[in-house]
Amino acid sequence: MRHYRHEQRHLNKKPLHKKLLYYILALAIIIAFATWLQTGFQSIIPQRLFDFYQRVSFNQILLYGAYTLARILTAYLISVLLTMFFLWAILKFKRLENLIMPIFDILQSVPVLAFFPLIIVAFASLHLPEVAAQVVLIVAAFWSILFGAIGGLHQIPQDILDAAAIYNAKGFRFFFKVILPAIFPALVTGSILSFGAAWNVIIISEYINYGSIEIRLPGLGNLLSSSAGRDAGVFNASLLVLVIIIFIPDRLVWHRLVEFSERFKFE
Numbered sequence: 001m002r003h004y005r006h007e008q009r010h011l012n013k014k015p016l017h018k019k020l021l022y023y024i025l026a027l028a029i030i031i032a033f034a035t036w037l038q039t040g041f042q043s044i045i046p047q048r049l050f051d052f053y054q055r056v057s058f059n060q061i062l063l064y065g066a067y068t069l070a071r072i073l074t075a076y077l078i079s080v081l082l083t084m085f086f087l088w089a090i091l092k093f094k095r096l097e098n099l100i101m102p103i104f105d106i107l108q109s110v111p112v113l114a115f116f117p118l119i120i121v122a123f124a125s126l127h128l129p130e131v132a133a134q135v136v137l138i139v140a141a142f143w144s145i146l147f148g149a150i151g152g153l154h155q156i157p158q159d160i161l162d163a164a165a166i167y168n169a170k171g172f173r174f175f176f177k178v179i180l181p182a183i184f185p186a187l188v189t190g191s192i193l194s195f196g197a198a199w200n201v202i203i204i205s206e207y208i209n210y211g212s213i214e215i216r217l218p219g220l221g222n223l224l225s226s227s228a229g230r231d232a233g234v235f236n237a238s239l240l241v242l243v244i245i246i247f248i249p250d251r252l253v254w255h256r257l258v259e260f261s262e263r264f265k266f267e
Contacts, residue, residue, distance in 0.1 A: 023247075030243060031236050056234050061223065065241045068206065068219040072198045075137035076145075079194060082138075083145045087153065087183075088175060101150070108143040112201055115139055120208055120215075129215040133205040140201045141194040148190025152183030157266055185261040192254050199246060220245075 090097045116136060123132035156179070164178045180187075206221030208214065216222045220242045227234040 027240065027243060030239065034236060034239055056223075056237075058237070061220075061234075061237055061241050064218055064220050064223050064238070065245050067217070068202060068221060068242075069245055071133060071137060071205070071219065072141075072195065072202065075134055075141050075198055076191070076194060078134070078138055079142040079145050080191075082142060083149050086146060087149055087179070090150075090153070091175065091179065097150075104143075104146065108147065112136060112140045112197075113204070116204065120213055124208070124213045124215065129208065129217060132208065132215075133217055136201055136205040137198050140197040144193035144197055145187065145190040148186045148193070149183050152186025153179065155186070155266070156182045160266075181264050182266075184264045188254070188257045188261045192258075195249075195254075 086100070119132050119135050119139075123129065123135065160178065160182065164174055169178055202219070203221035203225050206217040206219040207225035208216075216226070220238050223238040224235060224242070227238065
């Protein structure tokens with residue numbers, strides 16, 4: 001049951017044509033629900049859905065989608081690098097974990113929105129809105145990977161560590177040949193949660209409106225925020241592209257990585 005969401009057992013039992021039908025139905029439900037909210041609970045039938053290209057080109061929506069995906073990938077990669085750094089430091093200095101992990105426990109319990117005003121004020125004054133967006137995304141994404149990796153580290157059987165010591169595996173060899181493969185399943189699970197956390201804050205990271213500060217970065221989050229309640233066609237088209245961008249990596253990357261990570265699990 002641990003990976004039930006990603007295995008999608010009921011869906012995988014269906015033939016391809018029925019899978020496509022279910023995906024179309026799911027997208028229709030999303031668009032209908034978004035329309036219902038935009039119209040003040042008056043209609044689920046989208047109006048002016050197919051004439052959005054008169055106001056914004058589909059190429060622009062795709063370009064904004066690429067900007068959004070690039071920001072999330074950047075935040076994810078930085079989060080992974082930070083996680084690797086702290087893992088290396090914890091392995092190098094055994095007492096460091098007892099010192100920093102209680103602090104991290106407290107920090108990760110603070111919602112990212114609590115840091116939002118400080119981040120905006122600090123980086124807006126420096127005219128670095130892109131950096132502000134990245135910091136918001138990193139704060140949201142980092143904790144899932146870090147705590148997943150730390151949890152995986154503590155699940156490594158002692159006999160594996162003893163065998164590494166017998167074969168004199170030390171330094172980078174020990175880290176890349178023993179530790180990373182052992183925690184790979186935890187890293188995959190943490191990465192999925194990390195991407196989800198980043199998607200949750202994408203709108204506030206691309207459309208910054210705090211006090212007298214208003215910054216709009218090119219991206220789907222900005223497009224969704226600016227068109228919500230104003231232009232149902234642009235909103236639904238942006239939402240559709242957003243769902244597709246989330247769906248494709250989930251099926252082509254994360255789903256396969258979850259299956260691949262099974263071979264690294266300890267029985």
